[in-house]
Amino acid sequence: MAGLMRIGELAAAAGVSNRTVDFYTNLGLIHPAERTAGGYRLYDPGTVDLIGTIRQLEASGLALEDVARQFASASTSDLTKVVASLGQDVEALRTLAESAGSAANGAAATLAIRAHHLITLASELLSAMPHG
CATH class of the missing domain: 1.10.1660.10 (Multidrug-efflux Transporter Regulator; Chain: A; Domain 2)
Structure with a gap:
């Protein structure tokens, strides 16, 4: 304990x-x-x-119910690796978007859309992973 x-x-x-x-x-x-x-x-x-990673995923537009469904279908070791990677990727994109400045608003918007697509792809990959 x-x-x-x-x-x-x-x-x-x-x-x-x-x-x-x-x-x-x-x-x-x-x-x-x-x-x-x-x-x-x-x-x-x-x-x-x-919890921090879950909050990041939610802030990035992924529904908690979708995250939960993916968590349920993945093995613990695979899930830990994927979640850690997702969290790092989202944070790297967020940092890049924040440092882009007002002159690069289009680039920042593109990065935000790309981050959402990456999270969606990761969710699909998690659902396709073998259980166990």
Whole structure:
């Protein structure tokens, strides 16, 4: 049980509300590592990063229900790699778009559209991955 976080601790560390943690848990986006004898959910500290990535994916236009469906169809190791990669790609595109300045608004818009297409493609690839 050492190192595991209760819902309030996880929410605070991730910068979200307890209700958001509940919502993500109910959608199957995150999972408790274990429960206490009293029934409290305990989460791995790595869940903080996963919540951050989920929030990035949502901010990029991907519906949480679609993300949850992809999470359910992928193996844990594959999912971790894909989510980490998606998060890095979206952040790199966001940084590039922000640094483009007002003279490059068209380029920034193109990058935003491309990011959305990449996320959609990644979702399709996740659904095509073998289960297990």
